[in-house]
Amino acid sequence: MPDILHKIDVKSSPDQTYGALTTLDGLAGWWTTTTQGNPSTGGTIAFRFGPHGGFDMKVLELEPARRVLWQVVDGPEEWLGTKISFELRRDGDFTGVLFKHAGWKEPVEFMHHCSTKWATYLLSMKSMLETGQGRPYPDDLHISSRGD
Amino acid sequence: MPDILHKIDVKSSPDQTYGALTTLDGLAGWWTTTTQGNPSTGGTIAFRFGPHGGFDMKVLELEPARRVLWQVVDGPEEWLGTKISFELRRDGDFTGVLFKHAGWKEPVEFMHHCSTKWATYLLSMKSMLETGQGRPYPDDLHISSRGD
Numbered sequence: 367m368p369d370i371l372h373k374i375d376v377k378s379s380p381d382q383t384y385g386a387l388t389t390l391d392g393l394a395g396w397w398t399t400t401t402q403g404n405p406s407t408g409g410t411i412a413f414r415f416g417p418h419g420g421f422d423m424k425v426l427e428l429e430p431a432r433r434v435l436w437q438v439v440d441g442p443e444e445w446l447g448t449k450i451s452f453e454l455r456r457d458g459d460f461t462g463v464l465f466k467h468a469g470w471k472e473p474v475e476f477m478h479h480c481s482t483k484w485a486t487y488l489l490s491m492k493s494m495l496e497t498g499q500g501r502p503y504p505d506d507l508h509i510s511s512r513g514d
Numbered sequence: 515m516p517d518i519l520h521k522i523d524v525k526s527s528p529d530q531t532y533g534a535l536t537t538l539d540g541l542a543g544w545w546t547t548t549t550q551g552n553p554s555t556g557g558t559i560a561f562r563f564g565p566h567g568g569f570d571m572k573v574l575e576l577e578p579a580r581r582v583l584w585q586v587v588d589g590p591e592e593w594l595g596t597k598i599s600f601e602l603r604r605d606g607d608f609t610g611v612l613f614k615h616a617g618w619k620e621p622v623e624f625m626h627h628c629s630t631k632w633a634t635y636l637l638s639m640k641s642m643l644e645t646g647q648g649r650p651y652p653d654d655l656h657i658s659s660r661g662d
Binding site for chain 1: 516517518519520521522523605606607608610612613614621623625626627629630633634636637640655657658659
């Protein structure tokens, strides 16, 4: 099964980077300002993107400053059941973030779009942690003719 | 075998987008200013990135305003023999660009980095075609602790 893979190195500590992935304020600062829910293990976080829909993620695993694993429990059919992980690793003054969105059934065109869109959101997270200013929805970078 | 997949929609015609992928000036405007070689079918194009190395691509297939296929004939070991394709498709005022970097043997960490880096270069191509200004090397967006 094809996966979406990314890596960015962020000039911040593993603790701070983990906070961007595991608090509502952190997530709202780089992915979508609408982030709501319970970001603890077993909780569900709702990410919404206005007319473009959204996702509900169940938090499966949290390992402080090391690892975050979510599973999609509501959202587009292609996303249902897929898993999203972030592995963090200290690298001098940086934290390396290895990202994987796994479990896609087929490499459909929507998967191509989501791969590029994930890159823009990871760049938004890097910017938020390094400069204090991310580009979460609705200020996200648009890459498609649909305006998302 | 895992692939890197991306999609961007560019507000330009398929002909103009094809030009960005098949002329030295076009490629130098979004990927690396050092682009040299022969971008015709059967030719080899050399892309260099200063201290970060580079790639030689053999042009395997060109279908005007539709499709470009390269194969890596020199570069990092993980890239040797891999194939890179761009499929173009008109979408109203936009051209959809489906990108695939196929043939990776393993989903190594370097593949994660290259996936994100390809996204930044595709955004650079979109910017070049829509605004006249891309971000080719050495003005590329840095995503790693190594400065690439």
